[in-house]
Amino acid sequence: MKLIPTTLLILALAAPLSVVTAPSAEAGSTIERACIKSNRRAASRPLCDCIQRVADQMLTRKEQRMAAKFFKDPHMAQEIRQSDRANHETFWKRYKAFGTTAGNVCN
Known part of the structure; x- marks a missing residue:
């Protein structure tokens, strides 16, 4: 089983919960573009598309x-x-649920 490098997931993602219906097909490629532009060794079109x-x-x-901003600014x-803000929590x-799920699905 091929694993996604932890660094890529931490900087761009993070675990399985329940899957919600897609907001819309328009949500499109915000994360995919950021993933591809990140120039990380593990970032490939198939991986970024899956994420x-x-x-x-x-x-x-x-x-x-x-x-998507985490790819450019991991901090x-x-x-x-x-953060102590409720919306951030x-x-x-x-x-985190998304990252775990992506790690399980996109391996």
């Missing part, structure tokens, strides 16, 4: 835009994770 498909099922468009993920739980 995007999981994001479309588990994250809202707004959450996808926030998560932002740490700030969100440690809610986002982080969903993001």
